[in-house]
Amino acid sequence: MHAQDALSTAGPDGVLGLCGAALALLHSLDPADLGYPCKPGEGRLVHGDFGPQNVLLDHAGTSVAAVIDWEFSRLGNPLEDLAMAEWVIRTHHPxxxxxxxxxxRAYGARPDWPARKEAMVRLCHGFRDFCVQWGDPEAVAMWDQRISATEGFRE
Known part of the structure; x- marks a missing residue:
């Protein structure tokens, strides 16, 4: 079951709790144990596009079966994944x-609002820059709108 679909069928608190716990586990992993060539303190493994849109649940919607779409994974700051997950909810499921x-609560921490909001805006700019590189003016315009909307978020 796709977690994004389960938000309405299995209940948002349970699904978001499962997502938070899965992300906490991901961020607890030592990148060196996973074969990432890294130096101590270089960063944590981040998914790069984490949120219910990339989490699969078991048929009952009670446990995470898989985290999918790893093409943006890298070493970085876990705040990026937290911000992406929050941005997805605020944008697609306000x-x-x-x-x-x-x-x-399931993740075990909630960074302060200014840091989360700044990270969400920064992520949007990154997607906009990607669209500029691809020469897609419609997508750039869409991300301009999303940047504006994200800058207007309130805690």
Whole structure:
């Protein structure tokens, strides 16, 4: 079951809690143990596009079966994954933003609002820059709108 679909069928608190716990586990992994050539303190493994859109649950919707779409994974700051997951909820499921506490509770930490918002805006700029490189003016315009919307987010 796709976690994004399960937000409405299995309940947002449970699904976001499962996502938060899965991300905490991911961020607890030592990149060197996974074969990443890295130096101590160089960063943690980040998914790069984490959120319910890239989490698969078991048929009952009670456990994470897989985290998919790893093409943006790298060493970085875990705040990037937290910001992406929050951005996905605020953008695609704004009615569920009040349930983000379940995600952060399961993750075990909730960075302060200014840091989360700044990270969300920075992610949007990164996607916009990608669209500029591809020469897609419609996509650039879409990301300009998303940047503006994200800058307007309130905790």
């Amino acid at each position: 009615e569920l933003a009040g349930h983000l506490s379940s995600f952060y």
